[in-house]
Amino acid sequence: MTLPIINIxxxxxxxxxxxxxxxxxxxxxxxxxxxxxxxxxxxxLRFPPGSICTECPGSETLWTEANGRGTLYALTTVHAGPPALMRDGPYTRAIVDLDEGVRLIAEWLGDPQARFDTPIELVVTRYTNGCLFGARSLAA
Known part of the structure; x- marks a missing residue:
């Protein structure tokens, strides 16, 4: 599944x-x-990528594509931080549970008052010098 791409x-x-x-x-x-x-x-399954499995001592892995969907678990808004990250004011991070069973932290690109358990989708944020990923409420 191809994720939506937001050019910045x-x-x-x-x-x-x-x-x-x-x-x-x-x-x-x-x-x-x-x-x-x-x-x-x-x-x-695990994220972020690493050299050793977090469940067993295995070190051999395959890559599998996530569907990019999941559920919002928690949000936090950061009001004070490193100057480079604060250039656009406070920023919000989300903890999301992907459908595949992996929990991760992502930039939140939605309403900072969103309800927990809100369905989400991952998106690619493509900057002029690289890409990151974020999450937003799944369009109703």
Whole structure:
């Protein structure tokens, strides 16, 4: 499933590192796909990508594409932080539970008063120097 892409005419304040365990994730995100790692030993899904399974000592993984849908678990709005992140004022982060069973933190691109358990979709935020991902309420 291809995620919606929002183009932002600005530089990221901090470009994410891309290394051996994350390169494929960032490349796919730039194409509008959200990948999760799946342990080949126990089949557990995980995010963020890493070298060792969080459920067993397995180190072999496959990439699997998430459908980009889930549920809002929690929100927090940050009012004081590093100057680069505060350039546009307070920002909101969401904890979301993806349909695949993975919980993650994402930039919140919706109403900061959204109800918990609101259905969400992931989106790609494409900046002039890289991509991030965010979440917003699923259109009703």
């Amino acid at each position: 005419n600005a530089d990221l304040p901090s470009v994410p590192r891309s290394g051996h365990f994350t390169r494929q994730f960032w490349q796919a995100l730039g194409e509008g796909r959200f990948l999760l790692q799946q342990c080949t030993a126990c089949t557990a």
